[in-house]
Amino acid sequence: MREIRKVVLPVAGWGTRFLPATKAMPKEMLPIIDKPIIQFIVESFINIGIENIIFVTGRHKKAIEDHFDHNHELEEHLKKAGKEKLLREVVKISSLINPIYVRQKEQLGLGHAVLMAEPAVSQEPFFVALGDIIVENEEEELKKMIHLFRKFGNSIVALMEVPKEEVSKYGIAKVKKLDEETYIIVDLVEKPSPEEAPSNLAIVGRYIFTPTIFEKLKVTKPGKGGEIQLTDAMRLLLEEEAIYACKVNNTVYDTGNPKDYLKTVISFALRREDINGELIEFIRGLIKEEPKKEKAK
Template identity: 65%
Template sequence: MVRKAVLPVAGWGTRFLPATKAMPKEMFPLIDKPIIQFIVEECLDADIENIIFVTGRHKRPIEHHFDINADLERFLEKSGKYTLLEEIRQVSRLINPIYVRQKEQLGLGHAVLTAEPVVGNEPFLVALGDIVLRGPSNSTRDIIKVFERLKRSVIAVFEVPYSEVSKYGIVKVEDPSAELSRIVDLVEKPNVDEAPSNLAIVGRYVFTPAIFEKLRKTRPGKGGEIQLTDAIKLLLEEEEVYAFKIKAKVYDTGTPLGYLQTLVDFALHRKDLKDEFFLFLQRIVNSSNLQPDRT
């Protein structure tokens, strides 16, 4: 059984500086809920309650968010704002979080390895803290079910245009047309002419504990970082690893453009906001003389 999830959230978020100097990008709001809460709720919906956050010294707001705020609760109660009070209390009760400090930001692979003492010798989920999924089913639950059937590591993937493969880790599989297929190779952010497929890694993985041994053997690459993709390639030498095509829409909030696109799309899906917000966007488009720069 997969009982634990590792959420690596220790990165500096340099694309959003100076905003991320004091506020983690994972705490940026999608309307009225921080990004990280969507991911935690996805894990809970997949029956994972043991959430391991791999954090850094600048990530305390994440810890505060999932903790009890007695002063705020007293204020809301005194003000008669009982609906908000219950909502805040539910956030505090969502999980019993575990925080592991990544003292140096040495890559995603290093962040996952940092969680080994807490994960132990059992399978676990890795969910990236800036990737939000929306779909007809819970993709995390889907890949966990595949893992529990095969007892092999499973990586969530989705199809991207070939013009965008350089933004992602790309997998080569035995049968590109199949929903589930064995991975043959992985390439981190390849050029278009080097990409083995257009199947991009989503940011949801279920691993056997054997990945930790491979992470310890993985040599640092560009920027001195230990890449998770390199460790998976080592794992392929001993174990089968599978790619599972998810049906969800993938939102990458890790870049300013991706965050803005996610924010707009989420607003247009909110029943209490979508009509007025759509009219607002329409007015902007109709009244603006701005044109995209195509140079």
């Protein structure tokens, strides 16, 4: 069985929910305080020994390429200014990974983005990680997925429990339980209503695929908006081989919309000892002011 050496990061989307902020800046580069979202994800894979990162990008995503490259002018400026700590951090970013950039010329869905990575992946098993999801202690979850892949040799999906009333926001899995944290996928339903949902287990945005997924993506019919959906290709894959799943136990942060992005920023800020004291006092002040405003009305 071949080891997993590569991860595909589809980052070519327009980020329309964050416009106009994302007109010139990729949503994956939005900061969680002082680190862009995409770097959290990349570092998790680096920490488990996967350095070959395949970015599926668009013409408006050059900032991602620049972020993981050297900036000699900035490095020289920091050196002259004596800002050694920042200099080390900036240099470290540029040497984190072996990046491969693949252009998705048309935005034809997540499935299409993954298919564009086929020449770079070749006939190897590989990870897919969505660029707007951060998982706390993610290395633990990724190692769990790798363990299952080594055990079964099949594609693996990460799942999380969500409130029943929120299932319409996710791809939902119908599963057969193997043990407390392991399942075999029976079916997948994209954004079902609470009444139609087969479970409350949602796809997290972390996958391990065998190369067979490329064959299925090539014959997957476009759905709404002419997009090729990864979930549809996975359902075709189920006809040929089993897909296993594991449940994520750590907190999952969705940064794909403004409300959840702000929740993520606040959550991370409250854990930062260098800034959480003043932030907590600021939030307490806002809470105290609210009743006054209501009374004034």
